[in-house]
Amino acid sequence: MAALNRPVxxxxxxxxxxxxxxxxxxxGxxxxxxxxxxAGDGEQAITLAGAHWPDVILMDIRMxxxxxxxxxRRIxxxxxxPQVIVLTTFDADEYVLEALRGGASGFLLKDTPPRDILTAVRTVASGAASLSPTVIRRLIDHVADPSAGTRRAQxxxxxxxxxxRESEVAVRVGQGRSNAEIATDLTMSLPTVKGHVSRLLQKLDLNNRVQIALLVHDAELL
Structure with a gap:
């Protein structure tokens, strides 16, 4: 998604x-x-996503x-x-990882400072993720996952x-490198890197860079 020329x-x-x-x-x-x-629940959220075509949804996890x-997942x-940012009370919420694997672009704690909430909304509306690989690593480390071995193999x-080449790009996405940084690292043009990222999303049937990073972390390639 390119930068919007209208309000998000x-x-x-x-x-x-x-x-x-x-x-x-x-x-406001x-x-x-x-x-x-x-909306006050997930069912209403699914309906409003099709009726109002928001760019971003702030989505409570536990409803x-x-x-x-x-x-x-359904949206x-x-x-x-639309992009989805999930809202949670706990920064080590085991449901956050599942939401990110389901296509969310990031998460916010409900006590996040107002300025940071607005920044996150603008960030995901522009097509970027509002979640760093460091946060992903911390989530994975703090959330016990009895299926970790199965996830690694899958x-x-x-x-x-x-x-x-695609693997090299995927690992660098998992490291949190920007497209420009990946281009420098791998001596490629910026359009070539963007093309690789697009192919990764299509080939792996993923929605965004966060999911690429999660997959790389699950595979323990970092």
Missing amino acids: RLAIVDDDPLVRAGLRILV GSPDIEVVAE PGVDGLVAT RARPGA ARTRLSTLTE
């Missing part, structure tokens, strides 16, 4: 009306972001009925899907389909 269209999904109201007030002071829809994990599976199998 934002949807807020949380089962707590006070949280939604607080976020709406926060965004920013002329480049507008709230176009709100009754259809939770934020299911809603994120992100659609063509032209990740390595998926990555084995890549060419040597």
Whole structure:
């Protein structure tokens, strides 16, 4: 997604009306972001994503009925899907990794400073991820995963389909390198790197760079 020449269209999904109201007030002071829809659960979120076409959804993870994990996966599976930032109370929430694997572009703690929330919304609206590989590593290290061995084997199998050059690009995405930095590292042009990243997403059936980084971390290639 390129930089927008209009306000970012934002949807807020949380089962707590006070949280939604607080976020709406926060965004109200920013002329480049507008709230176009709100929802109180995941089922409503799925509906509003198709009805209002937001650019970004702030999605609570833990909600009754259809939770934020299911809603994120279903929304992100659609063509032209909005970006999703999941909201959580705990920075080592075991559900955060699942949400990121489901296509979320990042996560925010509910006590994140207002300026940082707005920055994250702008960042993912531009097509970038609002999550560093350091945070991904910390999440993986802090969240016990009984299926880690299986994930490692599955990740390595998926990555084995890549060419040597694609693998080199994937590892550097996992390291948090920008396209420009990857181009310098591997002596490639910037358009060539962008082409490799696009092919990685298509070949691995992934939604964004965060998922590439997670796959590389799961395969223990860093």
